[in-house]
Amino acid sequence: MAVTLAQAINAALADEMEADPKVLMFGEDVGQLGGVFRVTDGLQERFGDKRCYDTPLAESGIIGTAIGLAMYGWRPVAEMQFDGFTYPAFEQIVSHLAKMPNRSRGTVKLPVTVRIPYGGGIGAVEHHSESPEAYWAHTAGLKVMTPGTPDDGYSMMRAAIRSDDPVIFLEPKRRYWMKSDTELPVTTEPTHEAVVRREGTDVTLFCYGPMVRTCLEAADQAADEGWSLEVVDLRSLSPLDTAAMVASVQRTGRAIVVHEAAMTLGIGAEVAARIQEGAFYHLEAPVLRATGFDTPYPPAKLEEYWLPDVDRILDAVERSLTF
Amino acid sequence: MAVTLAQAINAALADEMEADPKVLMFGEDVGQLGGVFRVTDGLQERFGDKRCYDTPLAESGIIGTAIGLAMYGWRPVAEMQFDGFTYPAFEQIVSHLAKMPNRSRGTVKLPVTVRIPYGGGIGAVEHHSESPEAYWAHTAGLKVMTPGTPDDGYSMMRAAIRSDDPVIFLEPKRRYWMKSDTELPVTTEPTHEAVVRREGTDVTLFCYGPMVRTCLEAADQAADEGWSLEVVDLRSLSPLDTAAMVASVQRTGRAIVVHEAAMTLGIGAEVAARIQEGAFYHLEAPVLRATGFDTPYPPAKLEEYWLPDVDRILDAVERSLTF
Amino acid sequence: MSTAASDPNDLLPPDEPVHLLDPDGTYHADPDHPLDLDDGQLRELYRMMVVTRKVDREAINLQRQGQLGVYASCMGQEAAQIGSAYALAADDWIFPSYRELGAALVREVDAAGFLHLYRGTWLSDHDPYAHNFGLMSIPIGTQALHAAGFAMGAAFDDNPIVTMTYFGDGGTSEGDPHEAMTFAGVFKAPVIFFVQNNQYAISVPLERQTAAPSLAHKAIGYGIPGFRVDGNDVLATYAVTRRAVERARQGHGPAFIEAMTYRMEAHTTSDDPTRYRTQEELDEAAKTDPIARMRNYLTARDLYDQDLEDGIEEQAKATATAVRAGIYDAEHGDPLELFEHVYDDPTGHFDHQREQLQAELAGAVDGEDL
């Protein structure tokens, strides 16, 4: 059965709400409207307006009350409507959601899932195409995950909700309509593990979320060139699966990290730092990065020039191979 | 004349307020109290309570009004009382301070300096010892600088205020009382350049802010061991002086990045990524990191175990040399 | 006009919003809100509303034709925007959200330029200093602080200008307008917080934003007077705003105005309002249309005839046509501009990134020849 990423996440939310009466879903416009991307479509109708409800327009309030609800014993799934609108909640996320369990010496658990549609490529106006994952992955106490396929959208979402740790769940919005031939429910690999999406021998592409598909396309094109690219979907951005990264580079000797976020201090920086440490003698060229630029996200008509695409990836591959 | 870092910054603020009547200084407790670290001591008395004033307790308000004041034509210097209390202002900093000049196609300049005492080592309670620099350095549109010496405290602060770009000015609070024998005013190197604080031949220590002194101590101790360490003070965290980093490693062949912030996606990740790219064939060992752990900042009695110190640095040096 | 409120209850809004025009155009004089508008100005208000609606409609069409990525219509809110913006002096500043086409047109911001944000040609397309009209602000409520800071800056400089910021009913829930009103109250900043209460924040109705008796009841919590006005009544909106503006200009500090209005269109062109409101509700709201009301008033006062209507229609059409021409198939600019405005002094930034893009543009990096 063909299922889109948005449908898969919707199904995961519904199945988890069915399985566990403590799960609550809330945010701006998630109720009757079903979310601006319809990811929460039908949940209010099915589970009532106590289990799936609209909040006032206040992101710090959404996360702050999620913490209180979790302390009470609920299992909140909070939606931030867009990546760029998580910033008002930054203090609640960084100072409390990430730190309170540790502060409490483990007596307080905060099983909160923060759903964030993120990334660009949909022609949106400003603040609707941000890739804030590095902010969260740098913050100890959070788990950060992002599915690159509908199957992972379903399975990782269920795992995120079941996790007793706070999870930042980043949904690659431009892939919401990406389809997979899947029978739900489906269980994929554990959320903290990276997965090799395509094996190859010459260069590894490390990617996640929206760039998984782009990297697979790049690998297809590269094959015509005679280059064998391995594609590793990181899936979890905190923790990072260092062992899988190192293992792949031990095989290929070359690595490119691909993400939409700005290069400087993006996930690619950490991946590069870990690989050069963990696979120093295996590297035949430096780890390169094919990413967004160190400029604010551009206007819609220029985003194609800003976003990494097959060309930018293959250029990096070529630079790696000819280093 | 012996001058502390706090005094040097205070003098820079006073001199710049004197030189430019458009400079305003504001924040929580910066007026009559002179700031909780006395960095604004005497400014209100000298320049009046219109030029140096206390605000309501609202950090988003402080940065948001700073933006409005700058649009009007003032040159605001806004204090965030502590590192951990910048987070309520995150949205104003990331969505507006960093982006509005670009959004306006250059018609709006925001010459705002955000002063943030940061870092640990002073035995403080939670949220008073954070090292949030990576959040800012990942954000395009901001300049991020941090002095490691009183001379730089003076000179970089004056440069920051004069810059027409928004500057996050990170003050290493545990070094506020560090002295230097200086006659003010003093002009140091341009703010975007890294500076070699000590030359060496075996390994380079890259550091900034509070860790500059620690690295110099480490280099002293290492000398007894017969190891010659070079110490590079990055000074500017955005932009990073890649050329200086690469040049140093081309000389020494080995590098350790040292900072208090958590390792994952700290500045060290970016420094490592750039060095392995820019000095690939010169590296005799991977770039290593001696940093804080990937855990929330600990309670005061345990901070000595968390913070990088001479031992942790020299351990990394040894690992590098014996790699 | 009251000066500094000595009785705190003076800060509370009246029980009913100020209202001068009935939907049928009947005018009720109100000594507290005298009309200082001559016939030309009355026609001008009407004209601007009609032009706004026309351009607004054109924008919706342009979006449907794939020329704009998205558009947030101000249909139904023309009186609220134009009445309020018209009450400002030319030196005064406006800090808008993303829905203030009407206010932008009062400020003579080029309408096609305004829409280029929605096209995505650039992130904005007007010089704020040329119009005293700030950049559109998308993160809800954030611009309220810029308006407060700017007003503080003017007051520090003894410059008797006033700033006005627009935000929505939803916006009142965010922390930033709260902090903005706190600062404005404490510093007696000459800023008007103008809330267009259009009943919805996307799909979320007013009662999910607050349990307050009215939004204007928030003002007293900041020591600010709270006003309420029928926002579909352009004369009342003008008069109430005028009063608040003059009060601020005379040094009596900020004011909060809640304009009761209704968003006749979808939240944006991406929205499907049938999911959350009924046709009956819309039909009901349409009866209070601000443009029809003003036309009725002008007609009753013999200030309106077919010639006027034709002239205005023609002008509206011309503006819409110009907008269309300015947008349709407009090329984007030079992609290298991405690096131009990030920093005033970019020394050390973008090391090789500009070159990378340059190479990509030159086709040197080209998937095709792979």
Next chain:
Amino acid sequence: MSTAASDPNDLLPPDEPVHLLDPDGTYHADPDHPLDLDDGQLRELYRMMVVTRKVDREAINLQRQGQLGVYASCMGQEAAQIGSAYALAADDWIFPSYRELGAALVREVDAAGFLHLYRGTWLSDHDPYAHNFGLMSIPIGTQALHAAGFAMGAAFDDNPIVTMTYFGDGGTSEGDPHEAMTFAGVFKAPVIFFVQNNQYAISVPLERQTAAPSLAHKAIGYGIPGFRVDGNDVLATYAVTRRAVERARQGHGPAFIEAMTYRMEAHTTSDDPTRYRTQEELDEAAKTDPIARMRNYLTARDLYDQDLEDGIEEQAKATATAVRAGIYDAEHGDPLELFEHVYDDPTGHFDHQREQLQAELAGAVDGEDL
């Protein structure tokens, strides 16, 4: 007691704070605030205030002796804290800031444990679920949202408990309490926002936080009743809080209470208040001392004698001594605990970092042998 306010003006605070005891202990009956306390409870309130002050003083001493890194005294605010906390039922929850030693003692949180936060032994040292007392919250105002969320959670669960959160006059300026009150109003959450208006936020006086007629005037902006009380009057504080709590428990939603009090000590032990307030101001404030006032009242009612005083003094001393013993030279715990509580399931985290620290602790990594 009024139930749902039908007249919005019922949400406004009275002109004067509720006050039952004069500084000399004279009691003024108030039919709206009957006292449902027996003699033992009256003495209990007094006893808790005295113990609080003693422990508070001990904490200041411990800080001076280098045993605590810093301490935020509640001296002068004992009545506000104890009167309000005492009005809650055992199942109700408290979400404190960092200054609520008095409220913590009402909740029987171990005083030495409480102070370990200030010592820096760990980031907190009590189980919130054992006392229904949340962790101290240092980022100003943030805990208000936790209290609102918890109250929403209780209401969703049809559990008739109430939550109370403390924050300061300065805290009312932050966005989070604003959002918390917005949520609480909309969801009718049973939460009491208890503001200790001690006149200062560190050095910044109340008039720099707001131009509002009173902090309690903020409540109406959320559809919440705003109460004001003399916070140095433990009986009034108890009675007003009690009323708000019962109202909330009966499903009538949140309340806001502004307790007028004064911070007799420095902001924290790191602060130098001589820079911003005068001895005269302090002397004036001392005249309204909450403990002396209650003692006068008990004396006048013949509920107080030397025996009682001695007994309480003894208990206070014993508690202070226990605190001292619990803090003095207390060892810190195992540094490896740094990695213990960050995640419930740390799989994949801390790769080698724990080992690094272990090695450092074992002296394997040791500067000394270099």
